[in-house]
Amino acid sequence: MENAEKDPSPQAVAERVARRTERRHSAIAGCKHGLNPRSCDPCRCAKEAEPLPADAVRLTSGGQPAIVLRLQPESKTARVLVLEGQKGEIVTVDESALRANVLAGEPYRALLDLFHSVALEGGCLFHPNGPLTSREQAYSPPSCHECRTELSFEKASLGCRQCLYYVCGRGHCLCGYTGWNYLGQPFSQRPGPPIRRAERLDYVRVVRLCTHST
Numbered sequence: 001m002e003n004a005e006k007d008p009s010p011q012a013v014a015e016r017v018a019r020r021t022e023r024r025h026s027a028i029a030g031c032k033h034g035l036n037p038r039s040c041d042p043c044r045c046a047k048e049a050e051p052l053p054a055d056a057v058r059l060t061s062g063g064q065p066a067i068v069l070r071l072q073p074e075s076k077t078a079r080v081l082v083l084e085g086q087k088g089e090i091v092t093v094d095e096s097a098l099r100a101n102v103l104a105g106e107p108y109r110a111l112l113d114l115f116h117s118v119a120l121e122g123g124c125l126f127h128p129n130g131p132l133t134s135r136e137q138a139y140s141p142p143s144c145h146e147c148r149t150e151l152s153f154e155k156a157s158l159g160c161r162q163c164l165y166y167v168c169g170r171g172h173c174l175c176g177y178t179g180w181n182y183l184g185q186p187f188s189q190r191p192g193p194p195i196r197r198a199e200r201l202d203y204v205r206v207v208r209l210c211t212h213s214t
Contacts (some may be wrong), residue, residue, distance in 0.1 A: 006188075024027055026160065029210050032119070036163055046137035049145050050205075051066070051205065051208055051209065051212070052067065052069070052205050052206070052208070052209040054209075054213065055100075055101075056068045056069075056098065056209060057101045057103075057108075057111070057112070057115075058098040058099060059098070059099045059100070059102070060080075060082060060093060060097055060098060060099075060100055061097040061099070061103055062099075064083055064084070065082070065083045065101075065111055065115070066080040066081060066082045066083070066093075066098065067069070067080060067115060067116075067206055067209065068098065069081060069202045069205065069206075071095060072092075072095075073121070073188035076094065076096070077092050077093060077094055077095055078091055078092070078093055078094075078095045078098060079091075079092050079202070081115070081118070081119070081202065081203075081204050081206055082096070083111075083114065083118065086114070086118075087099050087118065088115070088118035088119070088122060090122075090199065090202060102187070112209075112210040112213055113210070115206055115209075115210050116206075116207060116210035116211065118121045118206075119204075120203075120207060121201040121208065122195075122199075123167075123171075123195060123199075123200045123202075123203025123204060123206075123207070124160060124161045124162055124194045124195055125159065125160065125161065125167060125174050125200075125203060125204070125207060126158070126159045126160075126161055127156075127158065127159070128153050128158075128159045128166075130153055131153040132153065132159055132164060132165060132166055133151065133152075133165070133166075133184045134151045134156075137181060137183075140168070141154070141155065141182060142182065144166075144170075144183045145172070145174070145177055145179060146168070146170070146172045147168055147169075147172065149168045149169060149170075149176075151166035152166070155205045158204060158207060160173035160174070160175060160194075161194070162175055162191075162193075162194045163175045163189050165189075167200070167204060169204060169208075170197070170200035171197045171198070171200035171203075171204050172197065172203075174189040174195070175189055175191065175192055175193040175194065175200065176189065176190065176191065176192035176193055177189050
């Protein structure tokens with residue numbers, strides 16, 4: 001294969017170009033903007049905010065309840081949130097070690113409630129009991145400084161336990177952010193995020209799954 005990649009003959013060069021073009025077109029096919037999804041911000045944002053499927057709840061080979069956060073086909077593994085008693089841990093397991101969930105009815109609802117509590121704690125999240133900003137009460141809903149998603153109590157947005165501001169569907173809050181509020185006043189929110197955004201994103205998606213499942 002290595003020799004084929006170095007073959008300078010016109011036919012070999014044409015074949016290499018065709019393969020690269022096919023790979024590029026295959027990647028672009030996943031983006032409605034005609035770009036590679038990995039470098040297209042709108043597609044990447046939409047992909048990150050995708051809700052977990054209803055069948056994301058599984059069991060490990062050891063019988064532990066787990067929620068599949070994302071499959072990793074290249075390595076045939078899966079990133080999962082596994083329950084250890086009343087606590088949870090995000091780990092990577094072999095995809096073949098996961099089995100279908102067999103719980104239903106009240107036991108399944110109780111399991112989701114436990115995952116819900118674990119995700120709120122792990123993600124430093126909470127469900128607001130009222131508006132977290134004066135802007136949404138006097139003017140209009142605020143939006144995430146990163147993805148521009150509208151956030152508010154009415155939209156059932158989650159809150160961050162540290163900065164007490166809303167958390168968007170991609171895991172952003174105001175922790176560590178410096179900017180201006182809607183009145184044009186500068187502010188700086190310290191300290192930085194209490195958890196890596198990629199990890200918080202997983203917990204946000206688990207909360208959404210648990211609160212929207214019946």
